[in-house]
Amino acid sequence: MPATLADRTFEHSNRLQQRLHDLVPGGAHTYSRGADQYPEHMAPVLTHGHGCRVWDVDGNEFVEYGMGLRSVTLGHGYQPVVDAVSAAIAGGVNFSRPTELELAAAEDFLHLVPGADMVKFAKNGSDVTTAAVRLARAATGRSKVAACDQPFFSTDDWFIGVTEMRGGIPTRSQKDTVRFRYNDLDSLAAVLANDDIACVFLEAATSAAEPDPGFLAGVRNLCDKHGSLMVFDEMITGFRWSAHGAQAVYGVTPDLSCWGKAMGNGFPVSALAGKREFMELGGLRTDRERVFLLSTTHGPETSSLAAFRAVVRAYKDDQPVRQMERAGRLLIDGVQSVVQTAGLADYLQLSGKPSCLTFATKDAAQLPSQAYRTLFLQEMLLRGVLGQSFVVSAAHSDTDIEQTVDAVRDALPQYRRAVEQGSVQGLLDGRPVAPAIRQFSAPRQVVA
Structure with a gap:
């Protein structure tokens, strides 16, 4: 009880x-x-x-x-996902060559996201957001990233360097990322003015804000005008706004999009998807210098891909x-x-x-x-x-x-x-919570 x-x-x-x-x-x-x-x-x-x-x-x-x-x-413990994972792992989890499951999962994904031509799976959101940055830098020959003033995009240097918790991040990485304001096209235009931005990173919508009419289309136009790639972070919006992502809800197609979280109903799977002309830079069909896009031991393991396919089936008609x-x-x-x-x-x-x-x-x-x-x-x-x-x-x-x-x-x-x-004194047992990303352990430092 x-x-x-x-x-x-x-x-x-x-x-x-x-x-x-x-x-x-x-x-x-x-x-x-x-x-x-x-x-x-x-x-x-x-x-x-x-x-x-x-x-x-x-x-x-x-x-x-x-x-x-x-x-x-x-x-x-959603049973169809549990059953799919159990059946998959009974036949092995990780192999030295691609499996048929990888092809089926890729087909499922690209059917859901028609604006993307190719997809590559990984394990964590930061795997794919950082891969998107690397790919954009290679495609444009630029190093800077314009990141929207939204809470979180990656555990890696290009993003953590512009948060309060920047210990251990080289100064160069901190300077290579600049911020712009959501629903403020003028702030983005100012950032893009020097034509030195490789990509513009943003969530199309968040729990705190919806895009103003014309905002996302404006971002798309500015990216095209200045030669920067448009990247959507669909970690939260994917499978919560729609199985097709926020890009389908708002009718704006990015160059690259990054997925994770609910696509496996808790199982560790993420995805980088995008237009062929960019994604092929990490493959074997390009004459250009290759990009080390994504290469992970556990990216294609069977349990998470089986979970993803079961999620896709559950999301029929959203x-x-x-x-x-x-x-x-x-x-x-x-x-x-x-x-x-x-x-x-x-x-x-x-x-x-x-x-x-x-x-x-x-x-x-x-x-x-x-x-x-x-x-x-x-x-x-x-x-x-x-x-x-x-x-x-x-x-x-x-x-x-x-x-x-x-x-x-x-x-x-x-x-x-x-x-x-006028206060919580006498009502709260212990110290208040603190922001997860902060410079010092105080005010919730733990004494050994």
């Missing part, structure tokens, strides 16, 4: 988290999964999941949001997208209703596409607050909801949404107390 508010404990999770800090830098293999992203002493260490529910080592059950950093759209949109709209209606009733509409707000919702937490002065965010996360965890966002999956049922709305309703009295007294 799920733990009640009175007896929910995180003792075993806390012990294991400390051991993780002893063995793994940061205590997690992804910064956004770190304990510093959750209320102190309340970062569950999980054991398993099913659908949109997960369980931790203390026996707590949660409705999960975010779903593997948006990588799981069909639900944990049914999971419609399910996520419906669940998200139910969540919006329910949460906004209880927040409005509590008189907190100016302090706790939802934003984004229904299938990719985030929440904003504001303090007594109606300013964004990490402390108030942590208080909200704390109260939701105590009531069986785990998530740094309200990003849903197709597995979120009406019952799951109802439980979440009930949890929000029951958490709001504590939030109201914080607003009324």
Whole structure:
């Protein structure tokens, strides 16, 4: 039985988290999964999941949001994916030559993304975004990258060098990437004015913003005018906006696009796709100097490609997208209703596409607050909801949404107390969360 508010404990999770800090830098293999992203002493260490529910080592059950950093759209343990993977790995996982499965997966992918002529699979999003940069530099003979002012594109030097967490990045790499503003064609035109930009990198849309009318077409025109490649990051939009990606939703075709996350329903698979004239530079049909595009030992292993093909079958007619949109709209209606009733509409707000919702937490002065965010996360965890966002999956049922709305309703009295007294003092157990990408460990430094 799920733990009640009175007896929910995180003792075993806390012990294991400390051991993780002893063995793994940061205590997690992804910064956004770190304990510093959750209320102190309340970062569950999980054991398993099913659908949109997960369980931790203390026996707590949660409705999960975010779903593997948006990588799981069909639900944990989705049976058709499990069956496809089980059948594939029974015949071997990795070989010294391409498999028939690689061809079938490539055909599936290019059928979904008609604007692309060729595709190459890898394991991580950063594998393919950095490959796109390398390819654009080779195709144009330029070194600079224009990256939109969006949160994240790669773990590699070309992007991390322009974040706060730039330790170990050569100065040259930091200078080779310049930023432009989303929905601001003038800022992009200024960046492109010197005709020295190899590629323009952006997400067509995010959980925080939709493209203004004409913006993406304007980016396309500016790239063509200045000889820069247009690259879409479809990590989140792919299989969440549509199985065909944001490029199909908004009707603008990039030169290259980068995919990952939900294309394997949590299995590690990513893809670089693009126009033949560019992709062939990494192949054997070019007279030009070749590009070391992508060459990974595990890129074509059978389990992830089998998972991808099962995902493609599940996305026939984009049914999971419609399910996520419906669940998200139910969540919006329910949460906004209880927040409005509590008189907190100016302090706790939802934003984004229904299938990719985030929440904003504001303090007594109606300013964004990490402390108030942590208080909200704390109260939701105590009531069986785990998530740094309200990003849903197709597995979120009406019952799951109802439980979440009930949890929000029951958490709001504590939030109201914080607003009324002007601080979270006496209400928050431990230190507030901190940005995942920051220069120093403080304010959530862990003492050995």
